[in-house]
Amino acid sequence: MKIVIVGGDGFCGWPTSLHLSNLGHDVIIVDNFSRRKIDEELNVQSLTPICKLNIRINTWFEITGKSIRYVEMDVSKNYQELLNLLEEEKPDSIVHFGEQRAAPYSMKSSATKNYTVSNNICGTHNILNAIVDSQLDIHFIHLGTMGVYGYGHEEPIPIPEGYLDVKIDTLDGREIADTIVYPPNPGSIYHMTKTMDAQMFQYYAKNDKIRITDLHQGIVWGTQTELSSLDERLINRFDYDGDYGTVLNRFLMQAVVGYPLTVHGTGGQTRAFIHISDTCKCIEQALMHSPVSGDRPMILNQMAETQTLSDLAILIQSLTNCEISYLPNPRSEAERNDLNVRNDLLRSFGWEPTLIKDSLLKEITDITQRYCERADHSKIPCVSYWTRSNKIADVSHQIKSSEVAEPIS
Amino acid sequence: MKIVIVGGDGFCGWPTSLHLSNLGHDVIIVDNFSRRKIDEELNVQSLTPICKLNIRINTWFEITGKSIRYVEMDVSKNYQELLNLLEEEKPDSIVHFGEQRAAPYSMKSSATKNYTVSNNICGTHNILNAIVDSQLDIHFIHLGTMGVYGYGHEEPIPIPEGYLDVKIDTLDGREIADTIVYPPNPGSIYHMTKTMDAQMFQYYAKNDKIRITDLHQGIVWGTQTELSSLDERLINRFDYDGDYGTVLNRFLMQAVVGYPLTVHGTGGQTRAFIHISDTCKCIEQALMHSPVSGDRPMILNQMAETQTLSDLAILIQSLTNCEISYLPNPRSEAERNDLNVRNDLLRSFGWEPTLIKDSLLKEITDITQRYCERADHSKIPCVSYWTRSNKIADVSHQIKSSEVAEPIS
Numbered sequence: 138m139k140i141v142i143v144g145g146d147g148f149c150g151w152p153t154s155l156h157l158s159n160l161g162h163d164v165i166i167v168d169n170f171s172r173r174k175i176d177e178e179l180n181v182q183s184l185t186p187i188c189k190l191n192i193r194i195n196t197w198f199e200i201t202g203k204s205i206r207y208v209e210m211d212v213s214k215n216y217q218e219l220l221n222l223l224e225e226e227k228p229d230s231i232v233h234f235g236e237q238r239a240a241p242y243s244m245k246s247s248a249t250k251n252y253t254v255s256n257n258i259c260g261t262h263n264i265l266n267a268i269v270d271s272q273l274d275i276h277f278i279h280l281g282t283m284g285v286y287g288y289g290h291e292e293p294i295p296i297p298e299g300y301l302d303v304k305i306d307t308l309d310g311r312e313i314a315d316t317i318v319y320p321p322n323p324g325s326i327y328h329m330t331k332t333m334d335a336q337m338f339q340y341y342a343k344n345d346k347i348r349i350t351d352l353h354q355g356i357v358w359g360t361q362t363e364l365s366s367l368d369e370r371l372i373n374r375f376d377y378d379g380d381y382g383t384v385l386n387r388f389l390m391q392a393v394v395g396y397p398l399t400v401h402g403t404g405g406q407t408r409a410f411i412h413i414s415d416t417c418k419c420i421e422q423a424l425m426h427s428p429v430s431g432d433r434p435m436i437l438n439q440m441a442e443t444q445t446l447s448d449l450a451i452l453i454q455s456l457t458n459c460e461i462s463y464l465p466n467p468r469s470e471a472e473r474n475d476l477n478v479r480n481d482l483l484r485s486f487g488w489e490p491t492l493i494k495d496s497l498l499k500e501i502t503d504i505t506q507r508y509c510e511r512a513d514h515s516k517i518p519c520v521s522y523w524t525r526s527n528k529i530a531d532v533s534h535q536i537k538s539s540e541v542a543e544p545i546s
Numbered sequence: 547m548k549i550v551i552v553g554g555d556g557f558c559g560w561p562t563s564l565h566l567s568n569l570g571h572d573v574i575i576v577d578n579f580s581r582r583k584i585d586e587e588l589n590v591q592s593l594t595p596i597c598k599l600n601i602r603i604n605t606w607f608e609i610t611g612k613s614i615r616y617v618e619m620d621v622s623k624n625y626q627e628l629l630n631l632l633e634e635e636k637p638d639s640i641v642h643f644g645e646q647r648a649a650p651y652s653m654k655s656s657a658t659k660n661y662t663v664s665n666n667i668c669g670t671h672n673i674l675n676a677i678v679d680s681q682l683d684i685h686f687i688h689l690g691t692m693g694v695y696g697y698g699h700e701e702p703i704p705i706p707e708g709y710l711d712v713k714i715d716t717l718d719g720r721e722i723a724d725t726i727v728y729p730p731n732p733g734s735i736y737h738m739t740k741t742m743d744a745q746m747f748q749y750y751a752k753n754d755k756i757r758i759t760d761l762h763q764g765i766v767w768g769t770q771t772e773l774s775s776l777d778e779r780l781i782n783r784f785d786y787d788g789d790y791g792t793v794l795n796r797f798l799m800q801a802v803v804g805y806p807l808t809v810h811g812t813g814g815q816t817r818a819f820i821h822i823s824d825t826c827k828c829i830e831q832a833l834m835h836s837p838v839s840g841d842r843p844m845i846l847n848q849m850a851e852t853q854t855l856s857d858l859a860i861l862i863q864s865l866t867n868c869e870i871s872y873l874p875n876p877r878s879e880a881e882r883n884d885l886n887v888r889n890d891l892l893r894s895f896g897w898e899p900t901l902i903k904d905s906l907l908k909e910i911t912d913i914t915q916r917y918c919e920r921a922d923h924s925k926i927p928c929v930s931y932w933t934r935s936n937k938i939a940d941v942s943h944q945i946k947s948s949e950v951a952e953p954i955s
């Protein structure tokens with residue numbers, strides 16, 4: 138297959154590009170290097186020493202003899218260039234990792250809110266529009282997030298694979314059975330854009346019969362895959378800063394540098410997790426199991442397991458003897474929640490997930506301990522305001538620094 | 547009240563500006579004149595001879611002594627300018643008409659699709675973001691469309707005021723009652739953007755406690771209000787072209803110039819209608835009945851009556867002796883549908899709608915007959931492709947010109 142990978146230089150995109158290239162697919166990376174530019178803007182860098190994309194690609198060729206091509210392009214701004222690429226290359230699939238993916242960054246300022254909306258919505262729409270425009274039957278695979286479901290239900294509802302069976306009260310004594318898209322409940326501007334993406338997918342699948350797979354991914358942890366470990370020049374990025382670091386990776390980093398693990402609230406919040414190597418394998422499964430044209434979008438819950446934040450903290454404490462610090466929670470979210478996620482369809486494709494308990498120690502020794510001297514400790518806290526009331530409180534100097542939001546996804 | 551009216555130079559915005567100014571409010575119009583620029587792009591013009599905004603405003607002052615101010619600004623592109631305006635003027639409310647509002651135009655080309663998405667989503671998001679940023683308690687009123695509900699249900703479900711009571715099957719034998727946003731079913735890129743707006747409203751009401759009213763408006767018909775009729779220099783626009791003309795106004799135009807009324811399909815499609823003067827009155831009601839901060843957005847169905855397209859055509863035939871031409875329907879929509887729209891809440895505010903049967907003849911004599919010599923008959927058909935399969939068929943020269951989409955909303 139010929140596969141365009143938008144955002145193929147990023148945290149999920151790079152190992153997925155290697156994985157698909159290794160399987161023999163013709164991979165074309167499209168990236169505008171925005172993630173590297175945001176590192177500069179935030180004055181942070183990956184804990185791991187990541188190479189430039191051309192070095193990564195040359196190394197991959199050197200080791201395996203396999204070619205990955207790349208095009209520098211901002212798909213949110215260069216529609217015609219994107220269309221030309223599709224018309225020239227005629228890819229079978231597009232895997233889209235090209236959205237701004239950090240909830241805390243999306244809440245950092247009015248500028249990052251606007252950027253997240255315009256980049257994510259216009260970028261994703263441009264791709265869908267260009268697929269229609271090109272008249273090619275391209276399978277579109279989008280990396281979404283479990284976070285669109287929200288975690289706020291008082292009574293636990295099992296989270297289905299995107300669609301929910303309901304009965305509608307018709308107000309005249311009848312009830313009608315219907316299947317709806319699971320009602321979204323986004324907790325940040327970033328998550329909000331993913332729920333808006335979902336509307337576009339429903340529309341384009343219905344109106345233009347585009348084959349679309351939306352992967353609602355859990356929180357990714359880990360750094361390396363078997364392939365990115367082949368040579369240090371292939372190493373994947375590891376973000377530990379308050380904006381882009383995901384919760385488990387940040388916990389590992391905090392443990393290694395002697396910073397108490399910061400758990401907000403009771404730690405009873407349950408979240409879904411997946412290892413980066415499983416991201417790659419799930420994308421492979423999605424590519425092989427396209428929905429039929431004319432179907433509704435296929436929605437898969439791309440996660441391996443659920444864990445509470447406090448259980449994770451305690452697990453890491455047992456491995457590293459770190460301290461745990463319980464702080465007030467500035468997000469308006471349930472103190473504790475269950476999370477019963479269905480992913481029967483994805484599991485039926487035959488994929489064996491990597492579990493946290495089996496691989497966490499390797500992550501600590503191979504990555505956080507090995508590269509910890511590269512860490513800038515001042516970048517560990519997060520300084521995004523989550524709500525208007527928090528911001529107003531802070532302007533009045535009535536808020537403690539610990540009450541700003543901690544990224545958990 | 548001080549009220550910013552975004553898009554206050556447009557078809558709904560201008561008469562609403564007059565209406566609110568006449569009630570004694572301090573009205574500031576923000577407009578980028580995009581609607582007038584699209585007229586140039588499409589090489590069409592309003593059937594009625596509309597004056598430039600400064601002439602309109604000067605005339606209004608001359609007649610009434612009331613001032614309307616205006617600022618030329620593209621809210622989708624100039625965030626800082628918008629924020630400065632809010633911080634300087636501290637408006638009580640913002641009424642937002644500044645979205646690209648024609649479904650056929652949104653389907654005209656890949657460029658108009660992208661424009662509709664970026665203009666509508668980024669514009670609306672900029673306003674919401676700026677309200678939070680300004681720390682002002684501004685009531686945000688947005689003009690939406692009944693079209694977000696879709697018309698596709700096999701079994702008629704009464705359309706509630708935005709929210710639907712459902713029972714969720716928990717897959718373990720239990721049922722949970724919940725209230726959800728009515729599942730949207732947009733039929734065009736334009737309608738899709740309105741469903742995405744709705745996601746932003748849910749988020750900003752929940753996260754930042756913004757007071758938001760979303761008006762799901764029916765198809766507007768008519769041209770003039772009492773106030774815009776005071777002087778010909780205040781006249782409102784009348785669009786009859788295939789892109790911006792709404793179905794009833796286009797029927798009236800076709801009848802007057804001797805073009806058979808083009809009904810696509812059986813004409814059994816039922817739609818909701820509202821007269822332009824009632825748009826103004828409903829905005830007034832929305833301003834006076836803000837939701838409480840922290841509530842979910844208030845959603846009102848801003849419509850006066852429902853009619854089938856064939857009944858409308860027959861009514862106009864009885865008044866004008868015109869012909870009716872039934873053509874194949876290129877939209878993928880139900881041949882006929884019922885539309886049971888609830889608007890108890892809006893009606894409870896005390897508003898008496900203008901009905902088609904009582905006012906249609908006046909519209910014909912005052913507008914379409916009076917100005918019909920200004921019409922360019924070649925602009926009456928619509929040439930937007932509605933779906934990918936239509937476009938591909940046309941490229942293969944297998945489609946009849948009548949099979950392109952007719953705008954009905």
